[in-house]
Amino acid sequence: xxxxxxxxxxxxxxxxxxxxxxxxxxxxxxxxxxxxxxxxxxxxxxxxxxxxxxxxxxxxxxxxxxxxxxxxxxxxxxxxxxxxxxxxxxxxxxxxxxxxxxxxxxxxxxxxxxxxxxxxxxxxxxxxxxxxxxxxxxxxxxxxxxxxxxxxxxxxxxxxxxxxxxxxxxxxxxxxxxxxxxxxxxxxxxxxxxxxxxxxxxxxxxxxxxxxxxxxxxxxxxxxxxxxxxxxxxxxxxxxxxxxxx
Amino acid sequence: xxxxxxxxxxxxxxxxxxxxxxxxxxxxxxxxxxxxxxxxxxxxxxxxxxxxxxxxxxxxxxxxxxxxxxxxxxxxxxxxxxxxxxxxxxxxxxxxxxxxxxxxxxxxxxxxxxxxxxxxxxxxxxxxxxxxxxxxxxxxxxxxxxxxxxxxxxxxxxxxxxxxxxxxxxxxxxxxxxxxxxxxxxxxxxxxxxxxxxxxxxxxxxxxxxxxxxxxxxxxxxxxxxxxxxxxxxxxxxxxxxxxxxxxxxxxxxxxxxxxxxxxxxxxxxxxxxxxxxxxxxxxxxxxxxxxxxxxxxxxxxxxxxxxxxxxxxxxxxxxxx
Ligand SMILES: Nc1ncnc2c1ncn2[C@@H]1O[C@H](COP(=O)(O)OP(=O)(O)O)[C@@H](O)[C@H]1O
Ligand SMILES: [Mg+2]
Numbered sequence: 001x002x003x004x005x006x007x008x009x010x011x012x013x014x015x016x017x018x019x020x021x022x023x024x025x026x027x028x029x030x031x032x033x034x035x036x037x038x039x040x041x042x043x044x045x046x047x048x049x050x051x052x053x054x055x056x057x058x059x060x061x062x063x064x065x066x067x068x069x070x071x072x073x074x075x076x077x078x079x080x081x082x083x084x085x086x087x088x089x090x091x092x093x094x095x096x097x098x099x100x101x102x103x104x105x106x107x108x109x110x111x112x113x114x115x116x117x118x119x120x121x122x123x124x125x126x127x128x129x130x131x132x133x134x135x136x137x138x139x140x141x142x143x144x145x146x147x148x149x150x151x152x153x154x155x156x157x158x159x160x161x162x163x164x165x166x167x168x169x170x171x172x173x174x175x176x177x178x179x180x181x182x183x184x185x186x187x188x189x190x191x192x193x194x195x196x197x198x199x200x201x202x203x204x205x206x207x208x209x210x211x212x213x214x215x216x217x218x219x220x221x222x223x224x225x226x227x228x229x230x231x232x233x234x235x236x237x238x239x240x241x242x243x244x245x246x
Numbered sequence: 247x248x249x250x251x252x253x254x255x256x257x258x259x260x261x262x263x264x265x266x267x268x269x270x271x272x273x274x275x276x277x278x279x280x281x282x283x284x285x286x287x288x289x290x291x292x293x294x295x296x297x298x299x300x301x302x303x304x305x306x307x308x309x310x311x312x313x314x315x316x317x318x319x320x321x322x323x324x325x326x327x328x329x330x331x332x333x334x335x336x337x338x339x340x341x342x343x344x345x346x347x348x349x350x351x352x353x354x355x356x357x358x359x360x361x362x363x364x365x366x367x368x369x370x371x372x373x374x375x376x377x378x379x380x381x382x383x384x385x386x387x388x389x390x391x392x393x394x395x396x397x398x399x400x401x402x403x404x405x406x407x408x409x410x411x412x413x414x415x416x417x418x419x420x421x422x423x424x425x426x427x428x429x430x431x432x433x434x435x436x437x438x439x440x441x442x443x444x445x446x447x448x449x450x451x452x453x454x455x456x457x458x459x460x461x462x463x464x465x466x467x468x469x470x471x472x473x474x475x476x477x478x479x480x481x482x483x484x485x486x487x488x489x490x491x492x493x494x495x496x497x498x499x500x501x502x503x504x505x506x507x508x509x510x511x512x513x514x515x516x517x518x519x520x521x522x523x524x525x526x527x528x529x530x531x532x533x534x535x536x537x538x539x540x541x542x543x544x545x546x547x548x549x550x551x552x553x554x555x556x557x558x559x560x561x562x563x564x565x566x567x568x
Binding site for chain 2: 137139140142143144145146147148149150153157158161162236237238239241242245
């Protein structure tokens with residue numbers, strides 16, 4: 001017990017030292033200078049990036065959670081296999097390929113990028129929604145039904161709150177992945193911080209590359225942290241405590 | 247009152263789980279469904295609140311055919327307790343207990359009063375548990391909350407599927423006793439599933455024994471132990487059925503059957519009253535070197551004396567072989 005704690009502490013310290021070293025090195029070489037010299041452009045790209053992520057993530061949540069609910073209803077149990085496998089198959093197609101396919105229909109620009117990101121975010125949310133709902137103790141559902149809860153009441157009062165942990169984890173995974181993947185939007189003219197990264201690659205200019213890539217990473221870390229915090233609101237208190245004491 | 251009229255259940259794949267069962271559970275009494283695993287007890291129970299659809303036959307609850315009622319409304323009028331308590335971990339104890347009153351649209355004050363009353367009834371301090379969560383409670387406490395929850399909307403009928411099956415023996419014995427006290431107060435009509443003959447004897451006003459979905463015998467515990475109808479019932483109640491039945495008879499029962507012997511000795515170490523169970527009386531005789539007990543009436547006046555032989559003869563007369 002003590003040993004692992006010491007190990008974790010040492011590891012964390014080393015990790016943060018490395019990051020600090022990296023940043024000092026970057027700043028020393030002036031790699032982040034463009035954030036300040038061209039701050040207007042940077043902020044615009046950041047804004048575009050956020051818009052890409054927020055739009056596509058909201059769409060994914062709005063589609064994947066209801067779809068997950070639908071396939072886990074006993075009456076539609078047969079559709080679960082089909083939907084999950086289709087989604088799994090979809091996930092195996094590289095993002096670049098999705099972008100290319102979507103581009104042939106929607107042309108280039110923001111819409112294409114959002115649509116591709118949306119498709120790519122579906123699976124983690126769908127899979128976790130299905131897993132979360134399926135893992136709700138059958139005895140609990142039986143008790144709810146036996147006491148006279150309607151299927152809708154059972155879903156909203158019992159199943160969803162108890163599946164929330166898993167569903168939220170899926171949403172978090174999808175959004176964090178989405179933030180990184182959104183850099184590819186640049187390839188189809190969707191804008192975002194990917195513009196800086198690809199400019200950096202094409203011009204072999206570290207200042208551009210760093211000014212794009214590092215903020216993307218920081219953004220992903222920040223959003224991950226914020227979403228973890230938001231779980232305290234979305235997940236029922238009893239379940240949070242149960243998880244802590246387990 | 248619950249009436250089963252020729253109830254049959256055939257599951258998909260032609261599995262006959264319940265075969266033409268007819269029995270009546272009188273108002274305010276406890277009927278225990280007893281039998282080995284897989285004999286159809288749970289299926290029969292779950293047909294009452296229509297969690298399992300009936301294949302053939304009728305079940306009436308207080309004179310109403312369950313088929314004629316809306317199934318959601320039917321279930322809200324029937325308390326339901328299961329072995330793994332089924333408490334909702336996302337809700338506080340109070341929210342768990344008052345979920346049905348909440349669905350029925352009771353006002354807050356009425357819900358709170360009901361919660362306080364029920365928690366007192368099951369022997370838990372309402373304010374101490376109101377805002378706690380199920381995972382913070384012991385198994386026994388969780389099962390008590392499960393019972394309180396089932397009684398929340400004051401249903402006349404309760405279904406209990408091995409409610410104490412997951413508890414360890416000491417707590418189980420304790421909670422069984424408490425439950426009988428609660429039942430004395432609330433007088434519900436209760437169907438209670440068990441696979442444990444000792445529990446059935448303790449809890450049941452009547453016991454229904456099943457084998458492969460068929461009803462073998464439906465009788466009061468004393469009758470069941472005294473006169474098993476067939477070999478299956480006899481084997482199920484066990485060769486020690488006469489000893490089991492000891493707890494069901496009192497000294498008064500013995501004296502009704504057998505003329506009391508006049509008191510000969512002048513001083514007794516062991517005294518019992520008429521309400522003492524024969525089990526306790528026997529235990530006293532086994533523990534002491536005395537050969538006889540003095541039976542006294544309410545005013546502590548001697549009535550007669552009783553010996554081990556008297557008890558033995560009484561049981562032999564009462565418990566015959568099938
Ligand atoms: N949903 C079901 N589908 C098919 N067979 C079932 C189902 N539920 C129970 N059975 C079968 O019905 C019989 C009675 O089961 P059950 O009522 O659970 O018995 P018990 O409660 O006495 O153990 C068993 O043979 C069991 O396998
Ligand atoms: Mg059972």
